[in-house]
Amino acid sequence: MFILQNLDSTTLELFGWDLTMPLGVALLFAAIAGAVVIAIAGGVRILQLRHAANRQRSLTTDP
Template sequence: MSFQDDVAGVPSGAPRQERAVPPPVASPSRPTRTAALWVAVAVGLVVLVMLIVFFVQNQDMITVRFFGLQGTLALGTTLFIAAVGGGVLVALAGGARILQLRMVNHRRKKTMGGPGAAP
């Protein structure tokens, strides 16, 4: 007697009924590049709307000082510039790491005589 039979209240001597296995369901089609592009555009539009709302809600003028320079900018614009600057720094660090890994991989292929290695 299995646990399922015990839970269902089937006596231990009763013949066990096998459940019919449902036919396999056809797998859904894979998403296309056009569908991925459409999703990316939709997400991009949502992000742009959120940025517009951010700028509209943060229009207070503030004084910004940076390395002896001084200027007046809207708070939303200042924060956006800071975020883009941080993104640029992350992209530069990531690009440097990718370049470093490619160089190591190229050297490894060259020493092991992999495809594309000089004779």
């Protein structure tokens, strides 16, 4: 419904590209891109913590 109410065209300039699309679609793409960036950052952090936990576990269990 939000996209249908925001059909005014807008021009986006991104990395030298000029894109013209409805405002609602542009906001939807921005929200999806933000979610992807957050998911990648969270995944990297989880991998860092898992690696640190495994390293700590191996240091405490070695005789």
